[in-house]
Amino acid sequence: MSTFPNLNPLNEETTVKQYFQNIFDAIRTVSKGMGITFRTFLKANGMKKIRSGYNYGRGDVTINYPEVKDDIPLISRNRLFMDQDGCISCNQCAVICPVECITIESRKKLPEENPDAKTPAHFGSKPLKLKLLRFDIDEALCCFCGLCTEVCPTECLVHTPEYEYSKFDRDHLMYDYLNFKDENPLPKG
Amino acid sequence: MAITENHSPELRTEELVINMGPQHPSTHGVLRVEIISDGEIIKAAYPDIGYLHRCFEKHTENREYLQSIPFADRMDYLAAMNMEVGMCLAIEKLADVEVPDRAQAIRVIVSELNRIASHLLALGTYSLDIGGFTPFLYAFRDREHVLRIFEELCGARLLYNYVRPGGVVRDLSRGLQDKILEFCKYFVPQLEEIDELLSGNIIFVKRTANVGIIPLDLAVSYGLSGPNLRGSGMAWDLRKDRPYSGYEKYDFNVCVGLAERGVVGDCWNRYYVRIKEMFESVKILEQAVKQLPEGDFMGKVAKAVKPEGEIYLATECPRGELGYHIVADGTKKPYRIKAKSPCFIAVSTMDELCSGMMIGDIVALLGSLDIVLGEIDR
Amino acid sequence: MSSQNPEIRLTYLPEPVPSISKIIGTGLPKDVDTVAQALKSQFGPTSVAEVEKSHKGDPFIAVDPSKISEILRFLRDDSKFLCALLQVISCVDLPNENSPNSSAGEGTESAPAPSVKGPKGHIAVVYALWSFVHRHQIILKAYVSKKSPRLATASGIYRAANWYEREVFDMMGVEFEGHPNMARILLPPDWVGHPLRKDYVFPEEYNGMKVPL
Numbered sequence: 001m002s003t004f005p006n007l008n009p010l011n012e013e014t015t016v017k018q019y020f021q022n023i024f025d026a027i028r029t030v031s032k033g034m035g036i037t038f039r040t041f042l043k044a045n046g047m048k049k050i051r052s053g054y055n056y057g058r059g060d061v062t063i064n065y066p067e068v069k070d071d072i073p074l075i076s077r078n079r080l081f082m083d084q085d086g087c088i089s090c091n092q093c094a095v096i097c098p099v100e101c102i103t104i105e106s107r108k109k110l111p112e113e114n115p116d117a118k119t120p121a122h123f124g125s126k127p128l129k130l131k132l133l134r135f136d137i138d139e140a141l142c143c144f145c146g147l148c149t150e151v152c153p154t155e156c157l158v159h160t161p162e163y164e165y166s167k168f169d170r171d172h173l174m175y176d177y178l179n180f181k182d183e184n185p186l187p188k189g
Numbered sequence: 190m191a192i193t194e195n196h197s198p199e200l201r202t203e204e205l206v207i208n209m210g211p212q213h214p215s216t217h218g219v220l221r222v223e224i225i226s227d228g229e230i231i232k233a234a235y236p237d238i239g240y241l242h243r244c245f246e247k248h249t250e251n252r253e254y255l256q257s258i259p260f261a262d263r264m265d266y267l268a269a270m271n272m273e274v275g276m277c278l279a280i281e282k283l284a285d286v287e288v289p290d291r292a293q294a295i296r297v298i299v300s301e302l303n304r305i306a307s308h309l310l311a312l313g314t315y316s317l318d319i320g321g322f323t324p325f326l327y328a329f330r331d332r333e334h335v336l337r338i339f340e341e342l343c344g345a346r347l348l349y350n351y352v353r354p355g356g357v358v359r360d361l362s363r364g365l366q367d368k369i370l371e372f373c374k375y376f377v378p379q380l381e382e383i384d385e386l387l388s389g390n391i392i393f394v395k396r397t398a399n400v401g402i403i404p405l406d407l408a409v410s411y412g413l414s415g416p417n418l419r420g421s422g423m424a425w426d427l428r429k430d431r432p433y434s435g436y437e438k439y440d441f442n443v444c445v446g447l448a449e450r451g452v453v454g455d456c457w458n459r460y461y462v463r464i465k466e467m468f469e470s471v472k473i474l475e476q477a478v479k480q481l482p483e484g485d486f487m488g489k490v491a492k493a494v495k496p497e498g499e500i501y502l503a504t505e506c507p508r509g510e511l512g513y514h515i516v517a518d519g520t521k522k523p524y525r526i527k528a529k530s531p532c533f534i535a536v537s538t539m540d541e542l543c544s545g546m547m548i549g550d551i552v553a554l555l556g557s558l559d560i561v562l563g564e565i566d567r
Numbered sequence: 568m569s570s571q572n573p574e575i576r577l578t579y580l581p582e583p584v585p586s587i588s589k590i591i592g593t594g595l596p597k598d599v600d601t602v603a604q605a606l607k608s609q610f611g612p613t614s615v616a617e618v619e620k621s622h623k624g625d626p627f628i629a630v631d632p633s634k635i636s637e638i639l640r641f642l643r644d645d646s647k648f649l650c651a652l653l654q655v656i657s658c659v660d661l662p663n664e665n666s667p668n669s670s671a672g673e674g675t676e677s678a679p680a681p682s683v684k685g686p687k688g689h690i691a692v693v694y695a696l697w698s699f700v701h702r703h704q705i706i707l708k709a710y711v712s713k714k715s716p717r718l719a720t721a722s723g724i725y726r727a728a729n730w731y732e733r734e735v736f737d738m739m740g741v742e743f744e745g746h747p748n749m750a751r752i753l754l755p756p757d758w759v760g761h762p763l764r765k766d767y768v769f770p771e772e773y774n775g776m777k778v779p780l
Contacts, residue, residue: 025391026391029389029390029391029392030391032385032386032389032390033323033386033390036323036382036385036386037323040327056334056371056372056375061330072340073340073341073344075341075343075344076340076344076345077344077345096255096256097256098252098256098257098259098260143259143348144345144348145258145259145348145350146344146345146350147255147256147259147350150358159344204573206573225573225575232575233575233576235578238752238753239751239752239753239754239755242753242754244762246738246763247762247763282623282624283623283624285623405587405590406584406585406586406587406590407584407726409584409590409651409652409699410584410585410651410725410726410727411726411727412652412653412654412725412726412727414652423590423591423699425699430702496623497622497623498622498623498624499622499624499625499627499683499684500623500624500625501625501654501655501657501693501695501704501706503654510654512654512655512695514655514657514693514695515624516659516683518683524659524683525659525660525763527655527657527658529654529655529657533730533734534727534730537726537727537729537730540578540579540729541579541581541726566753567753
């Protein structure tokens with residue numbers, strides 16, 4: 001490790017045989033590498049244009065995003081979506097979130113606000129005892145772990161496979177799910 | 190001894206302090222190396238870490254075990270499944286949770302898939318550091334297939350949150366076993382092609398063989414593990430010698446550096462151990478998928494697990510031996526979790542190894558140690 | 568014309584390392600009572616404070632902190648133990664004298680609240696050793712008091728201890744005597760406080776920048 005490196009390798013005896021052996025070695029190994037690259041180039045030209053996922057060497061390696069988009073599985077964990085008909089304000093998602101990005105406010109229902117209401121059938125018909133006032137998720141803080149979707153008892157909070165929702169300002173990523181509108185989208189094209 | 194000593198006595202030389210700064214394409218993260226060099230020869234190199242410190246251990250003291258698993262993912266983000274498996278095994282030992290056979294086999298499958306992805310990235314970026322641009326993209330093309338399989342399995346490509354205390358969150362979907370087997374069949378010729386491109390290439394060999402030699406007794410004293418220790422000649426693999434999660438059922442070899450080129454313990458041998466390990470990983474994958482038992486994918490465990498006691502448990506990560514020292518006091522939140530990271534020790538060998546090298550050799554050494562700063566700084 | 572050569576500091580202790588014959592071989596693992604017995608007979612009965620194996624998980628041996636250097640060297644070199652690998656040096660901040668045992672509360676008479684083992688008001692420094700020859704794991708604990716947390720360094724015995732001890736100093740404040748480079752490793756060099764202590768208060772500002780919480 002602390003030996004002085006040999007800065008002048010030509011000091012050692014280079015015989016004529018060694019000289020030509022070096023040239024031959026260099027050409028051989030370089031041509032092996034270039035041969036592989038050339039073969040891949042030729043193979044890519046003849047590939048079938050299979051666009052989606054599991055092509056394993058039979059289709060394109062790169063696709064022309066954003067004109068052509070890859071199909072991603074439906075369980076992919078991207079932007080969150082909450083259907084406010086199904087939320088029973090149990091607060092489980094806010095409790096389990098590791099980064100505390102969900103803010104929920106609710107209050108008891110007043111007598112004139114239909115206290116026997118239930119969530120729709122596809123959410124399990126659970127009784128709605130509380131009125132939801134505020135449900136904010138800060139998608140800039142969210143770490144996309146999926147824990148909140150696992151504990152939601154009515155499964156109204158889900159991860160959708162949508163990943164193209166970038167904004168220029170971090171504050172625009174605070175999503176208010178009770179008045180959801182996708183404002184400030186990036187200009188298309 | 191300055192290099193100009195032999196030349197001219199009037200020429201004044203100085204030692205130069207060069208900063209291989211935190212933003213650098215070859216340091217695999219934010220690592221700062223302070224190099225004191227005499228021309229091109231290095232007199233001393235001091236690594237400086239801490240630029241990615243995210244206080245993992247302090248966060249886990251305020252959160253439940255289930256909420257700490259996404260944090261554990263993010264330490265070594267390239268081999269996230271292995272980090273989760275290690276933590277869950279330690280929690281299960283303390284909480285007396287039994288894991289069903291199918292869950293253990295699924296854990297082996299995802300660990301080996303992640304090992305392949307991690308090693309592909311390691312050798313892809315290593316060849317990029319040395320100067321070869323082609324194997325980088327070939328490795329990433331093959332890694333893309335693994336990430337696609339993971340996305341269908343658990344919904345995320347890099348940070349999974351899939352392994353929990355007691356088993357795994359979700360079963361394999363229909364058809365995924367066939368896709369994994371097809372991947373194994375596709376991958377072996379691609380790996381042989383990358384091997385042919387890189388391992389015998391005279392430029393690669395001249396830059397990495399006989400560079401950064403760590404003799405075996407020094408490697409053990411430094412506490413190296415994983416491919417770094419195996420590249421120095423010791424056949425020590427935690428999957429074979431202290432098996433966990435059902436690894437004893439599968440038949441595979443331990444890959445040791447045998448000095449086909451260069452000397453045992455140099456950068457080339459550490460790199461070649463990783464290539465051989467990928468072949469072994471494919472073997473384990475095929476056996477695990479073909480012998481996948483039926484049953485539950487999650488054992489009987491409370492939603493908020495409450496372990497008690499103290500344990501140090503080590504598993505085999507793609508970078509070495511990852512250990513978790515968990516001190517639990519019977520409540521939902523741990524008292525202390527310490528993660529022992531294998532790359533932490535690998536970077537500390539630079540103090541002793543780097544005097545006498547040239548500056549280009551530091552890049553070769555760092556790439557062969559395969560460090561990830563997320564794990565070092567936690 | 569003086570050349571302002573920067574000073575080269577040696578940041579590791581260049582002690583000799585044990586040879587390969589102590590790493591490769593076959594032997595039988597020893598259990599924790601045998602280890603405690605051997606340590607007591609070698610270093611006197613006060614060297615081993617307690618053998619703790621009543622909890623779930625790994626058993627460990629609590630040793631006398633003033634003899635930790637000799638104990639580690641003995642475990643590394645003696646042919647019955649040959650622990651060549653230092654896996655980790657970890658640190659645990661045990662509760663203070665007047666604080667409850669754990670956040671579970673006091674518990675009832677018949678089911679006392681489980682707690683963290685160890686004397687109160689101390690910091691536990693944990694050494695996990697592994698032997699390739701005998702395939703046993705020996706975990707040692709040294710309890711240092713919080714008022715003067717000092718311990719002898721193990722970086723002459725294992726090179727791995729160098730950076731582990733720096734991290735323990737950084738996070739918990741235990742100083743290791745004889746360490747060649749006792750400086751902070753993960754936090755910036757001018758940080759105040761030791762974060763992993765239980766009574767750590769997060770600072771509001773650092774060098775004029777607000778610390779995000």
